[in-house]
Amino acid sequence: MTQIRRLFVCTNQKSGVGEAVAKALKKELKMQGLKKLLVGGERQQVRVQTCNCLDLCKQCKKGPGAALVVYPDGIAYGNVRPADAAALVGEYLGRGQVVKRLQIEE
Numbered sequence: 268m269t270q271i272r273r274l275f276v277c278t279n280q281k282s283g284v285g286e287a288v289a290k291a292l293k294k295e296l297k298m299q300g301l302k303k304l305l306v307g308g309e310r311q312q313v314r315v316q317t318c319n320c321l322d323l324c325k326q327c328k329k330g331p332g333a334a335l336v337v338y339p340d341g342i343a344y345g346n347v348r349p350a351d352a353a354a355l356v357g358e359y360l361g362r363g364q365v366v367k368r369l370q371i372e373e
């Protein structure tokens with residue numbers, strides 16, 4: 268069975284940064300070959316989805332970037348900019364290391 272891991276990116280900012288972040292994440296997943304992962308012997312697919320407010324607005328529309336949450340991991344990131352996509356994909360999805368500088372403690 269293939270498990271689906273979803274990155275929900277808020278696009279509720281006037282700047283449009285959330286859309287740009289989602290696009291950058293999709294591009295990085297493709298470039299780094301991580302759209303499909305093998306984690307603990309199980310297959311996973313990674314999908315990036317845009318959504319409305321995640322109730323993390325302090326780290327979203329009040330800053331330079333967007334908020335996003337990773338399901339089912341329960342990890343939230345804030346003020347994510349398109350330039351952060353490579354680190355989120357490579358470090359977090361690829362190597363399983365939380366990107367501490369962007370992580371939000373809820």
Ligand code: FES
Nearest residue numbers: 277320321323327
């Ligand atoms: S506006 Fe993005 S989390 Fe609320």
